[in-house]
Amino acid sequence: xxxxxxxxxxxxxxxLLIVVTATFxxxxxxxxxxxxAERSLPAEVVKNLEKRYNLDAPxxxxxxxxxxxxxxxxxxxxxxxxxxxxxxLIATGVPITFELAFYAAVIALLIGVASGVIASVxxxxxxxxxxxxxxxxxICLPAFLLGPMLxxxxxxxxxxxxxxxxxxxxxxxxxxxxxxxSAYAAYIARLTRAGMLEVLxxxxxxxxxxxxxxxxxxxFRHALRGGLAPVVAFSGPAVAGLLTGSFVVExxxxxxxxxxxxxQAAFNRDYTMIMGTTILLSCLIVMLNIVxxxxxxxxxxxxxxxx
Amino acid sequence: MQKLTAPENMTDSLKxxxxxxFEGGRSLWNDAWIRLKRNRLAMFGFWVMxxxxxxxxxxxxxxxxxxxxxxxxxxxxxxxxxxxxxxDTLGRDLLTRLMYGGRVSLLVGFAATAVSLVVGVLWGxxxxxxxxxxxxxxxxxxxxxxxxxxxxxxxxxxxxxxxSFLLLFLAIxxxxxLTMARIVRGQVQALRRQDFVSAAIVTGLSSGQIMRRHILxxxxxxxxxxxxxTIPAVMLFEAFLSFLGLGVQPPxxxxxxLIATGVETMEEYPWLLIFPGLALSITLFALNFLxxxxxxxxxxxxxxxxxxxxx
Numbered sequence: 158x159x160x161x162x163x164x165x166x167x168x169x170x171x172x173l174l175i176v177v178t179a180t181f182x183x184x185x186x187x188x189x190x191x192x193x194a195e196r197s198l199p200a201e202v203v204k205n206l207e208k209r210y211n212l213d214a215p216x217x218x219x220x221x222x223x224x225x226x227x228x229x230x231x232x233x234x235x236x237x238x239x240x241x242x243x244x245x246l247i248a249t250g251v252p253i254t255f256e257l258a259f260y261a262a263v264i265a266l267l268i269g270v271a272s273g274v275i276a277s278v279x280x281x282x283x284x285x286x287x288x289x290x291x292x293x294x295x296i297c298l299p300a301f302l303l304g305p306m307l308x309x310x311x312x313x314x315x316x317x318x319x320x321x322x323x324x325x326x327x328x329x330x331x332x333x334x335x336x337x338x339s340a341y342a343a344y345i346a347r348l349t350r351a352g353m354l355e356v357l358x359x360x361x362x363x364x365x366x367x368x369x370x371x372x373x374x375x376x377f378r379h380a381l382r383g384g385l386a387p388v389v390a391f392s393g394p395a396v397a398g399l400l401t402g403s404f405v406v407e408x409x410x411x412x413x414x415x416x417x418x419x420x421q422a423a424f425n426r427d428y429t430m431i432m433g434t435t436i437l438l439s440c441l442i443v444m445l446n447i448v449x450x451x452x453x454x455x456x457x458x459x460x461x462x463x464x
Numbered sequence: 465m466q467k468l469t470a471p472e473n474m475t476d477s478l479k480x481x482x483x484x485x486f487e488g489g490r491s492l493w494n495d496a497w498i499r500l501k502r503n504r505l506a507m508f509g510f511w512v513m514x515x516x517x518x519x520x521x522x523x524x525x526x527x528x529x530x531x532x533x534x535x536x537x538x539x540x541x542x543x544x545x546x547x548x549x550x551x552d553t554l555g556r557d558l559l560t561r562l563m564y565g566g567r568v569s570l571l572v573g574f575a576a577t578a579v580s581l582v583v584g585v586l587w588g589x590x591x592x593x594x595x596x597x598x599x600x601x602x603x604x605x606x607x608x609x610x611x612x613x614x615x616x617x618x619x620x621x622x623x624x625x626x627x628s629f630l631l632l633f634l635a636i637x638x639x640x641x642l643t644m645a646r647i648v649r650g651q652v653q654a655l656r657r658q659d660f661v662s663a664a665i666v667t668g669l670s671s672g673q674i675m676r677r678h679i680l681x682x683x684x685x686x687x688x689x690x691x692x693x694t695i696p697a698v699m700l701f702e703a704f705l706s707f708l709g710l711g712v713q714p715p716x717x718x719x720x721x722l723i724a725t726g727v728e729t730m731e732e733y734p735w736l737l738i739f740p741g742l743a744l745s746i747t748l749f750a751l752n753f754l755x756x757x758x759x760x761x762x763x764x765x766x767x768x769x770x771x772x773x774x775x
Contacts, residue, residue: 172611179617183624297748299700301707301720302741305727313731401615404708409727419616420708423623431623435616442613 161454165447176439177227181220184428223432232433236426243433246418251437253323254414257333257406258399264338265345265395270388272342273349274376277384280354288346295343300402304336304409323412333410337402341395345388353384382456389456393449397442496685499761506757512750520567527564529557532715542735549739553729558736561717562743568718569744572633573699577691579637584644585687589675591645592652603649606642614639615701622710632711636698647690651683685762692755696748703744719744 214222226233232243272288279285298306311332312320319329356362357380365375403416411417415434422430500506519526534554543550549558591602618635625631655661656679664674699719705711706720714721719740726737 169611172608175608176612180620183617183620186624293749293752297745297752299703299744299748301704301727302723302744305723305730305737306741309730309734309737397613397615401613405704408708419619420710423619423708423710426623431620435620438616439613442616443611446611 158454162451165450169443169447172443173440176443177224177436178220180432180435180439181223182216184432185216185219227436232436233429235430236428243429246430247415247433247437250413250415250418253412254400254403254407254416257323257330257337257403257412257414258396260330260334261338261341261399261402262395264334265341266388268338268342269345270349270385273346274353274381274384276346276350277353277357278372278376285350289350292343292346295339296347298339300336300340301405301409303339304332304406307332307336308409321411323410323414329410333406333412336409337399337406340402341398345391345395348387348391349384352387353380356380356383386453386457389449389453392452393446396445396449400438400442496758496761500757503757503760505753506761509750509752509754509757512746513754516566516570516747516750519563520570523563523567527557527560529560532556533560542733550733550735552725552736553733558722558739561722562719562740565717565719565722565740566743566747568712568716569699569702569720569747572629572636572702572712572718573695576633576636576640576698576702577694579634580640580644580694581687581691583638584641585648585680585683587641587645588648589652589679589683592649593656593671593675593679595653595656599649603646606645610642618701619705619708619710622705629712629716632702632705633698636701640694640698644687644690644694647686648683651686652679655679655682689755689759689762692751692758696751696755699744699751700748 223233230244232247235241235243235246272292276285276288308320311318318332319326320332322329323333324330353376362375362380365379366372370378400416403414404420405416406412407414407417408420415438418430419434419438421427422434500510528548534556541551549562551557552561587602587606591599618639621631621635661674661678664678669677702711702718703720703723706718707724709724712718712721714725722740723737723744726733726740730737
């Protein structure tokens, strides 16, 4: 087990290096310098700016410098907010995005697993069709559509919940979390149903039933562990999806999180900020993928023999 | 050269044999079609897609108004006889813009899927058929790329190189080929060991010919299923990018652009959000049902899984 964990972590390192390198050179290859957008500045000012942002050094030196700073957790100064470093800006956004993603994940797992299990216990009955058609609706209603609709219904027409913000007024965390979580709840419901259906057909389930165990007992004590394998395998991509999904949700609800910073940086062509957020998000996704893989092996001992 | 001509004559004489094989293959497709026809939801998806694609093809002749025609005096108006779905804040006919937007959304969906199809199938066939160290290296590359968070990189690409249309679907296509390559490789590996491939090798066909004539037709089932799942995923991604303002740029419209502008004024003019939203949702529904149905039809053994535009 520890061998597998170590191998996965070692595999992650080249991926992270590729992420950082690709990001750095992509941004450097951008046509037009970062100061082109302003009115044409005097040559000396540009020179000073370039010096300030270390753009006058050879590209390779810049790259090595950037790597060195990254290791120390320093993403450099922001182009747009000269007084603040990218690290500072990101640090204010990370906890918010994490909280949002966490609530969304909890919603997705609770609703998804529950409705998937309910559907699988009686396949092809109303108990199956109802949650599954809801799930299909959830999959076909992307966050950028569901979010505004929820705002319109619960925020503007019914006036039950605040339409924007995060932690400013009571209940303003509900709509963003539901918006981000719903598509994943739907997807997890379908995965759970498929996984459970497969497990429920197996002999050991019949044995457990024959011994007189009730259906809930069978589900919770025997079937769930195997039936949730597809959900566990999906957790890696889901985490990546939740983080990129925060771009949309944070934009809709005006939440000052990492996703909003990323989108704004993309609009403003704030290159250091784009690099910082890209690298941070990518590293998070890569690392969480590794955690998900390790978790999958822990859940399913058969995977340990695979390699 | 001498070596080449003889087998080629042999393949000519085998042509008739190949036809027989093809008949068998076609009956498989017949079976699949019959199974698909029994699945009402899948057929609903099929007809919806057929309808949307045909509408898109003839939009320039069908659209009731010009694409950019504004009626500023009218402004935003609700659905009426003159404007079935109403007009936007600049007095442009929503139905017209929805039709043109659908063209763009569908085009991006199909074009990006085509890119991923070509790259993924080529990569998968070569890796799976060649095997050995070539296969190991090629699939290792896929593994590494898989671990990269590509959605973020596509956005970065769009920011750095400007929001060009061509780049948009090239970038998306180059993201989506990885799963295709894995699926194809798995199929090819299983096919490679079968007798008809050995027979083809014995008749002297080159590897390229075997891949094209014998392997490719046999992997079409899973490939088609995956295509129907990739198209909605790509359309969703395009709408996502356009919604953030990083994809298709106005005055060009796509469903994502229309939804984004609809959100801005949804309080006053909810229909500007509702109709584009419905169009996108119904299309995603249709393609998902069709994809599910095709999977059940082409591979009856597989349980209807989660189906996956989020994979």
